[in-house]
Amino acid sequence: MIDKLNVHDDEMLYRSISEEIFATCLNGVSSAVYKSKNGGVSVDREGCRSVSEIFASFLLIRPKTKAMAQIKTLDCRNLDTIVIPLPLNENIYHAEIHNSSDKIEMSDSKAKKLSRKSKLIETPL
Numbered sequence: 001m002i003d004k005l006n007v008h009d010d011e012m013l014y015r016s017i018s019e020e021i022f023a024t025c026l027n028g029v030s031s032a033v034y035k036s037k038n039g040g041v042s043v044d045r046e047g048c049r050s051v052s053e054i055f056a057s058f059l060l061i062r063p064k065t066k067a068m069a070q071i072k073t074l075d076c077r078n079l080d081t082i083v084i085p086l087p088l089n090e091n092i093y094h095a096e097i098h099n100s101s102d103k104i105e106m107s108d109s110k111a112k113k114l115s116r117k118s119k120l121i122e123t124p125l
Contacts, residue, residue, distance in 0.1 A: 002047045007083045007095055009074035013043040016058040016118075022066040029069045031119040034111035039104040040096030045085070047093045048115045054093075061091070067122045075117040081110055 007013075015033055017025065024030035034041050044054055053067075058065040073083050082098040097114070098104045106114075 002045060002087075002092060004085055004087050005090070007045060007073050007085050009072075009077065010073040011073045013071050013073055013076070013083070013095065013097070014046070014054050014058075014121075015041065015043050015069040015071075015118075016062050016065045017067040017069060018062065018064045019066045021062075025067065025120055029115040031108065031111040031115040031118050033069045033118070034097070034106050034114045035108075036106065040084070040086075040098050041106055043083075043095050043097060044091070044093045045095050049093070051121060053123050055121070057091070057093075062078045067120055068124075069115070069118040070121055071114060076114065079110055079113045079117070081114070083108070 017033055021032050024032050029074050037113055055068060076083050076097055082101055083095060088094045099106045
């Protein structure tokens with residue numbers, strides 16, 4: 001069962017990577033993956049699901065998903081970002097990574113640091 005109030009340090013987080021952004025990921029996860037025009041960086045928590053299940057759920061919501069970035073919650077926190085559980089009716093695994101407690105949009109420097117801690121997962125289906 002997923003904890004709807006807390007994201008634990010050992011939880012893995014996944015960010016969908018579209019076809020357009022994937023082109024920038026030839027040498028690993030690009031910092032562009034952790035930038036969002038809408039504020040917080042939307043991610044899915046693992047929640048006892050396999051990587052294939054997570055990828056399939058991204059494809060249902062975002063058909064142009066080409067890959068995923070995987071990062072541990074503790075790595076996000078060690079970079080002074082905030083991980084917030086934000087479950088949705090259609091996705092109980094939804095969460096966001098914020099730049100800090102008083103700034104939602106990710107700074108360029110933190111996006112770069114997050115990308116260096118991330119693992120690129122290509123089409124695991």
